[in-house]
Amino acid sequence: EVQVVESGGGLVQPGGSLRLSCAASGFTFSSYWMSWVRQAPGKGLEWVATIKEDGSEKYYVDSVKGRFTLSKDNAKNSVYLQMNNLRGEDTAVYYCARGRFGGQQPASPWGQGTRVTVSS
Amino acid sequence: SYILAQPPSVSVAPGQTARLSCGGDNIATKSVHWYRQRPGQAPELVVSNGSDRPYGIPDRFYGSKSGNTATLTISRVEAGDEAVYYCQVWDVSRDHLKVFFGGGTQLTAL
Numbered sequence: 115e116v117q118v119v120e121s122g123g124g125l126v127q128p129g130g131s132l133r134l135s136c137a138a139s140g141f142t143f144s145s146y147w148m149s150w151v152r153q154a155p156g157k158g159l160e161w162v163a164t165i166k167e168d169g170s171e172k173y174y175v176d177s178v179k180g181r182f183t184l185s186k187d188n189a190k191n192s193v194y195l196q197m198n199n200l201r202g203e204d205t206a207v208y209y210c211a212r213g214r215f216g217g218q219q220p221a222s223p224w225g226q227g228t229r230v231t232v233s234s
Numbered sequence: 235s236y237i238l239a240q241p242p243s244v245s246v247a248p249g250q251t252a253r254l255s256c257g258g259d260n261i262a263t264k265s266v267h268w269y270r271q272r273p274g275q276a277p278e279l280v281v282s283n284g285s286d287r288p289y290g291i292p293d294r295f296y297g298s299k300s301g302n303t304a305t306l307t308i309s310r311v312e313a314g315d316e317a318v319y320y321c322q323v324w325d326v327s328r329d330h331l332k333v334f335f336g337g338g339t340q341l342t343a344l
Binding site: 160161164209215221225 | 271278288322326335
């Protein structure tokens, strides 16, 4: 079964850091781009970041550039989102998805999400 | 930035056809993807690249586009189709990639 499972969410103070993990199984991880999308409470979907199959290219939404870093470990079938200098507006459920939202790799499947709350 | 406009809600009677619109500048020239999000669940791809369906999505789901509007058509609507549906496009070039979502449409089976 193809699946991705997120972990690492939690409560963090403004200015703090958190590292989200996404473990993949059931497919050749090294052949796929991977992405993160977030959903603030009661809101819609917002793309956060995408990383190329080999990790050589990374793309971010403007609001997280310089604060979030995406990495991919093909040996461990995992992708990581390091989030620094967190702000209240980063509070959301963070979803990991296989694919890059276009081309021959639309985003599927998605994980169940991990909740990040930034609050003092 | 690329704006995708979706109506907040659409209601149809079970067994009828729902048409969910997604407006965007010259959207007919773009690959459009559709996701549904059932209450308390993660989003799920239902139509990709305009009209392709992932395994397990019934052919009641159909995507189309023309001019400035893309449409997800759901025929013979069932209670289990109730969800928020999001359209999505991407903007990609040699040095950038950006992904845009519509605000979502809540589909209600009356």
